[in-house]
Amino acid sequence: MKNLWKKSIERYGYPKVYITIFLILLLIIAVIQKQSIPDLLIDSLIRIGMNSILVLAMVPGIVSGTGLNFALSIGILCGILAGCIAIEMRLVGLTAFLVAVLINIPLAAVAGYLYGLLLNRVKGDEMTVGTYMGFSMVSLMSIGWLVLPFKNPDMVWAIGGRGLRVTITLVDKYDKVLDHLIKFKVFDRNLPIGTLIFFGICCLLMWLFLRSKTGAAMIAAGDNQKFAEASGINVNKQRMIGVIISMILGGIGIIVYAQSYGFFQLYQGPLMMPFVAISAILIGGATAKKASIGNVISGVILFQALLTISLPVINKMMPEGNLSEVIRIIVSNGVILYALTKMGGNE
Amino acid sequence: MMSTKIELNDKKEKKYDIKQLIVRNSVPIMFIVICLGGTIASKLGPAYVLNELIARLDRNLLLVLSLIIPVLAGMGLNFALVIGAMAGQIGLITIKIFDIGGLPGILAATLIATPFAIIFGLGTGSILNRTKGQEMITSLILGYFAMGLYQLVFLLLMGTLIPVKDPEIILPGGIGLKNAIDLNLIKYSLDKIWQPAIMGVKIPVVSFIIIAFFCAVIWFITRTKLGQDFRALGQDINIAKVSGIDVDKTRLIAITISTVLAAWGQIMFLQNIGTLQTYSSHEQVGMFAVAAILVGGASVTKATIGEAILGTILFHTLFIVSPNAGKNLLGDSQIGEFFRAFIAYGVIAMSLVLHAFQKTIMSKAKRD
Numbered sequence: 001m002k003n004l005w006k007k008s009i010e011r012y013g014y015p016k017v018y019i020t021i022f023l024i025l026l027l028i029i030a031v032i033q034k035q036s037i038p039d040l041l042i043d044s045l046i047r048i049g050m051n052s053i054l055v056l057a058m059v060p061g062i063v064s065g066t067g068l069n070f071a072l073s074i075g076i077l078c079g080i081l082a083g084c085i086a087i088e089m090r091l092v093g094l095t096a097f098l099v100a101v102l103i104n105i106p107l108a109a110v111a112g113y114l115y116g117l118l119l120n121r122v123k124g125d126e127m128t129v130g131t132y133m134g135f136s137m138v139s140l141m142s143i144g145w146l147v148l149p150f151k152n153p154d155m156v157w158a159i160g161g162r163g164l165r166v167t168i169t170l171v172d173k174y175d176k177v178l179d180h181l182i183k184f185k186v187f188d189r190n191l192p193i194g195t196l197i198f199f200g201i202c203c204l205l206m207w208l209f210l211r212s213k214t215g216a217a218m219i220a221a222g223d224n225q226k227f228a229e230a231s232g233i234n235v236n237k238q239r240m241i242g243v244i245i246s247m248i249l250g251g252i253g254i255i256v257y258a259q260s261y262g263f264f265q266l267y268q269g270p271l272m273m274p275f276v277a278i279s280a281i282l283i284g285g286a287t288a289k290k291a292s293i294g295n296v297i298s299g300v301i302l303f304q305a306l307l308t309i310s311l312p313v314i315n316k317m318m319p320e321g322n323l324s325e326v327i328r329i330i331v332s333n334g335v336i337l338y339a340l341t342k343m344g345g346n347e
Numbered sequence: 348m349m350s351t352k353i354e355l356n357d358k359k360e361k362k363y364d365i366k367q368l369i370v371r372n373s374v375p376i377m378f379i380v381i382c383l384g385g386t387i388a389s390k391l392g393p394a395y396v397l398n399e400l401i402a403r404l405d406r407n408l409l410l411v412l413s414l415i416i417p418v419l420a421g422m423g424l425n426f427a428l429v430i431g432a433m434a435g436q437i438g439l440i441t442i443k444i445f446d447i448g449g450l451p452g453i454l455a456a457t458l459i460a461t462p463f464a465i466i467f468g469l470g471t472g473s474i475l476n477r478t479k480g481q482e483m484i485t486s487l488i489l490g491y492f493a494m495g496l497y498q499l500v501f502l503l504l505m506g507t508l509i510p511v512k513d514p515e516i517i518l519p520g521g522i523g524l525k526n527a528i529d530l531n532l533i534k535y536s537l538d539k540i541w542q543p544a545i546m547g548v549k550i551p552v553v554s555f556i557i558i559a560f561f562c563a564v565i566w567f568i569t570r571t572k573l574g575q576d577f578r579a580l581g582q583d584i585n586i587a588k589v590s591g592i593d594v595d596k597t598r599l600i601a602i603t604i605s606t607v608l609a610a611w612g613q614i615m616f617l618q619n620i621g622t623l624q625t626y627s628s629h630e631q632v633g634m635f636a637v638a639a640i641l642v643g644g645a646s647v648t649k650a651t652i653g654e655a656i657l658g659t660i661l662f663h664t665l666f667i668v669s670p671n672a673g674k675n676l677l678g679d680s681q682i683g684e685f686f687r688a689f690i691a692y693g694v695i696a697m698s699l700v701l702h703a704f705q706k707t708i709m710s711k712a713k714r715d
Contacts, residue, residue: 333492
């Protein structure tokens with residue numbers, strides 16, 4: 001027994017093992033509380049699809065050697081902007097979603113390029129700089145949401161006629177276009193098959209990319225900078241590619257998130273979103289230096305299932321206060337903290 | 348030999364070259380201009396601005412001062428200040444439970460908060476010792492993590508493990524602290540001991556004497572053997588190690604001093620505010636204090652008492668005037684508010700970027 005424990009810790013790392021145990025405990029309590037298990041599982045599945053691309057966005061950043069992308073909020077901002085432009089063009093349905101994704105790509109690529117230029121000059125401090133670059137861009141863009149010349153009355157404040165609303169609803173626009181793309185009902189609930197297939201395709205593309213020539217060069221650059229340089233790889237260029245892909249995926253990720261959630265959250269909404277994605281991939285077993293598609297899939301499943309199931313279970317045990325939110329804060333930051341201490345110091 | 352030469356040059360330039368002086372102090376100069384412009388645009392009376400500013404200095408200065416020592420010790424900006432602030436709040440919640448008011452209340456809160464702050468500081472320090480070179484991101488995340496634990500303790504354990512029944516502070520269900528706790532029993536108990544008004548501006552003399560005392564303490568610490576060790580660590584951790592300084596222990600002491608000062612700082616902050624927002628009073632403590640000291644011209648590797656004071660004055664002037672200035676200039680007070688949030692985050696980001704640039708240049712120079 002002790003041996004098995006040791007082996008699984010070695011293989012999967014503390015976060016994954018502990019979170020899995022915690023999740024199983026929650027499920028047992030849910031059964032005892034007579035919660036509707038199918039509902040909990042379907043809710044989890046929806047949340048997993050919602051967050052999946054945002055977590056995938058962490059991979060290119062990590063493997064190219066720029067660490068956990070704490071500035072993913074910059075990509076998220078590009079995605080929200082693209083999503084709002086699609087609404088401004090009065091598009092609906094799948095067209096709107098696809099146009100939003102297409103508009104996002106150049107926006108996020110430019111933002112990623114500029115951010116990459118910066119990151120290549122601050123090697124070793126990417127995470128600290130990234131966190132605060134993300135924070136400052138979110139507050140700068142808060143001014144942007146107020147002054148950008150959007151006209152569609154569905155998005156603009158009714159009073160004054162200027163400035164976008166804090167939450168922009170996607171009902172009648174492209175609410176759930178991916179989630180309900182393929183109708184498949186279980187227990188009278190729609191499963192988000194479309195979103196999951198979209199996530200699967202993105203994972204497959206990322207997997208292929210990492211095995212392409214560029215992908216291999218990127219992994220080499222992230223793995224050992226000096227060695228990569230010696231073998232003729234342009235490390236800065238590879239890091240740049242990693243950052244740009246990460247930002248583009250961040251933008252697509254928030255559009256996928258919004259279509260499933262039903263809203264865009266502007267202003268302070270994107271501020272802490274990178275942290276959620278980071279915790280998920282770390283729970284999946286990634287580190288600040290290594291990440292795989294497997295880490296993404298298992299991470300997003302474990303973390304989002306934990307968040308979804310803990311909410312009704314804990315609220316039933318402790319109706320006062322929002323303890324489930326507290327647990328989210330502790331788990332999410334605890335996992336990041338653990339990863340940072342694992343990186344060790346560079347004395 | 349090389350380094351002494353450079354230092355001599357530095358001194359010469361400081362004395363004779365005004366241009367250099369401006370370049371060196373470009374950040375505070377820029378903020379002085381923004382603050383003056385903002386004050387004029389806000390159309391607020393000087394008496395109002397001064398009164399507000401004095402109150403905000405009284406609240407925030409000790410918190411900002413608590414950042415200095417970790418910077419000297421080469422640990423960067425201590426974003427985990429919030430952990431110290433929590434210790435201070437533990438002290439205040441305790442005196443509220445035992446209903447000790449006035450000056451004795453403040454003293455009791457300080458006495459209760461101090462051991463907590465020391466323990467928290469040692470804990471923070473030992474984690475930061477494991478993440479040398481990544482202290483700032485670690486302290487930031489550690490702060491968030493600690494906020495989660497703090498909420499867990501005060502939401503779940505109050506009324507269950509810790510037997511407190513007082514309906515004035517406990518939620519109706521009997522478990523967990525209320526969101527807002529009234530601290531009228533100690534409000535202004537330091538400030539109003541002697542608060543003469545000079546030309547309509549009320550000055551809490553005793554509070555400022557306390558702050559001045561801590562300035563002196565910090566100044567004194569930097570001149571002891573311990574202070575020399577801090578500076579040696581700040582200059583080069585490897586050389587400090589070789590010259591026989593116990594690196595880990597010295598860093599532990601630096602962060603503990605900072606945490607204890609932050610706890611006391613939060614007590615001073617809340618005695619002026621008068622209400623404890625149980626779950627949010629401490630949230631922004633680290634960010635605002637760090638932004639303030641950076642505005643004053645400090646950096647990740649250099650901070651002085653003067654920079655802390657100047658920075659607090661400038662940063663909080665901006666806080667007072669920016670909503671009105673935003674309204675008068677752009678027709679929307681929200682723009683002013685977002686602008687000051689942008690300034691707070693932006694100044695931290697810029698300072699971190701500059702620090703990283705310097706590090707890259709230095710390591711390149713070393714290699715060549």
